[in-house]
Amino acid sequence: MTGRIVIADDHPLMRAAVRASVEKVWPDSEIVEVADAASARREAEAGNVELLSLDLHMTDSAGLQTLLDLRRDFPAMPIVIVSASEEPRVRRSAKELGASAFIPKTASLPVMREALAAVREGDIWFPDDGTGAEVEETAPDDDVARLARLTPAQRRILALVAQGLLNKQIAHEMQISEATVKAHMTAIFRRLGVVNRTQAVLIAKQLDIAAPPAAEH
Structure with a gap:
């Protein structure tokens, strides 16, 4: 078929x-x-x-x-x-x-x-800087690999952090407790290898997730 x-x-x-x-x-x-x-x-x-x-x-x-x-x-x-x-x-x-x-x-x-x-035909196709030719293989992006290890809920929270929301506001938006948000933030920092929200947001830009996706609980 x-x-x-x-x-x-x-x-x-x-x-x-x-x-x-x-x-x-x-x-x-x-x-x-x-x-x-x-x-x-x-x-x-x-x-x-x-x-x-x-x-x-x-x-x-x-x-x-x-x-x-x-x-x-x-x-x-x-x-x-x-x-x-x-x-x-x-x-x-x-x-x-x-x-x-x-x-x-x-x-x-x-x-x-x-x-x-x-x-x-089973191939991949990626352009260069505008000529239409395929790009050469590139080394894996460490930031993207680390972001890929986050759960959907963690990426949702990171998106809201990138918007500038505080933990209390994130808790309200996602209908979870503030303690749960804090626990997720700790896990996010650990998985991304960062120590604060600013560093986490800088890495988040690799996925361009400043705007949140549909809610995931």
């Missing part, structure tokens, strides 16, 4: 561009369009997803954290990032977290099709 292709992006025009490229590379596949990360997860849970095209920033998602969570829960599902970010750091982090490709939203349709075709 032919697998489904899920396109997750909150901009209809961008979904249309990705769809046009997907239809060239996977002409016989069922294409499902969604506008948020929660819907993308539901489609993944439904199974038979051959590829997920994922925008990093939608109404309920915040940067690479969504990629990290989906890779953890659906390790066999290829995920292609389609992003407006032009930062090499974001591309490197996406690669480290297991994305199959990173396609800038400024890419032409031929380049987008090239990237998707590479993924269909």
